[in-house]
Amino acid sequence: MVGWRLELAKGANTTVPSRAVRVSLASTLPVDVVDLFALELGARRRVRDDGDLVFYNQRRSADGCLWLVDDRCVRITLGELPDVVESVVVAASLDDAWTGAFADDAGLRVRIDAAGGSAWDGPGLDGPFTVRHEVTVEGAERCVVLVELYRREGGWKVRAVSQGWTAGTAALLTEHGVHVEEDPVPAASAPPAPVPARPGPVPPAPAGPPARPAGGGRRPPEGPAGRRPRPGPAFRCRRPAPRRRPPRPGASRRPGSSRPIPGEPAVAGEPTRTTPRP
DSSP: OOEEEEEEETTOOOEESSSSEEEEEESSSSSTTTEEEEEETTTTTSSGGGGEEBBBBBBBBBTTOEEEEETTTTEEEESSSSSOOEEEEEEEEOOOOOOGGGGTTTTOOHHHHHHHESSHHHHHHTTEEEEEOOOOOOOSEEEEEEEEEEEEEEEEEEOOOEEEEETTTHHHHTTTOOOOOOOOOOOOOOOOOOOOOOOOOOOOOOOOOOOTTTTTOOOOOOOOGGOOOOOOOOOSOOOOOOOOOOTTTTOOTTTSSSSOOTTTOOTTTTOOOOOOOO
16 A cells, blocks of 8 residues: 555545544644544445444444544544445534534544554554544534545545534534434423322210210229129238137036136136146
8 A cells, every 4th residue: 555645635536545534623722622423435425324323322332333432533444334225424513512613613623543453543554544534514513424435436535524513513413314312302391280288186085974875874884794803802910810619518617727628618808727736
């Protein structure tokens, strides 16, 4: 491969002798303001599905031939693209939070370099290949197609496009068959319904006299089996006096003896007399 350096004007094209290239963007705007993306297009200039797109949230294409190396560089393996892919479009857009346009960027330039055969970026082993293009955008375009690589006579060529899209990135992607999910517009929320006041605690009803049963004035049974519990025995402070056994009838006591004397009536409550034995 013979190396050369070339500056392309808008609309001009040249042959790409390398099987893998690197497309880099130079801009005076902050890095997080400019978003670089690329599309694989078929015969009808449409993607097969969303896997043919690389951007900041999807840095690899489904077939692995497109790789968004960083926010300002995309690597394209032209020699491995499927035959149904006829062109690759590289474009850039501005972040929604940025209020300006690409026309305000005087240093907007794109560069195409030969890349090595490995996954790592770098110049080709046979010599450098560099094509530069100064992007010219007029008006309020916030999305611009930078360059397009396309098949021609069994090889690849690159064209400097510099075409702006006033309708924005969503319109460009939709025209090429990419499904774009728009952020839903928040509906006007209805005012919140008033929260009803919580009712306070209900005071307990005053306790009245117990209702009498219909059968009369007797109190209803209490306790288990309808019987009122009996009060327990009172605690005794001292033992009761022992009870004496009454004497048999007709028995009397002998003098000086505790035994009763036969024929003498016993006197209740009389103290016991004792007499000595003879």
